[in-house]
Amino acid sequence: MKVIGWKGFCLVSAVVLLIAGCSDPNPSTSEEKKSGESVQVDAAQAEETYQNNCMSCHGDQLQGAQGPSLEKVGAKLSAKEIETIIQSGQGSMPPQVSLNVEERKNLAGWLAEKK
Ligand code: HEC
Numbered sequence: 001m002k003v004i005g006w007k008g009f010c011l012v013s014a015v016v017l018l019i020a021g022c023s024d025p026n027p028s029t030s031e032e033k034k035s036g037e038s039v040q041v042d043a044a045q046a047e048e049t050y051q052n053n054c055m056s057c058h059g060d061q062l063q064g065a066q067g068p069s070l071e072k073v074g075a076k077l078s079a080k081e082i083e084t085i086i087q088s089g090q091g092s093m094p095p096q097v098s099l100n101v102e103e104r105k106n107l108a109g110w111l112a113e114k115k
Contacts, residue, residue, distance in 0.1 A: 046110030
């Protein structure tokens, strides 16, 4: 009895490769999504965080005061870059250490949409 022919063998290996290929998700890709810039932004929470921590220097309408205007900050900086500035400060802006990670990410994402 002939088990499987040459063509059958090819088909079987192709299917096996296909399954192996599909069931091997790239772990770094899913990680990037989590910490990346496509985070869901909660605008109400971001505005509250902004008012409590940034408004005194950047103005109640992002128009700028002691600090520069942030009205079009998203055209200049990415969410990641804004997050770094909030966390570490920049020039005469002190690090905003009272924000927790979620507040910081949310606020940075919200500001990055300002362009
Ligand atoms: C004590 C005043 C002060 C506070 C509070 C403050 N900033 Fe700033 N911020 C500044 C100053 C001054 C600069 C300009 C820094 C420099 O010299 O580059 C700045 C710069 C920035 C920049 C870069 C703007 C650009 O065009 O390069 C971003 C973004 C920013 N601030 C976001 C924030 C956010 C978000 C908060 C609140 C979490 C905040 N800042 C709180 C004073 C402040």
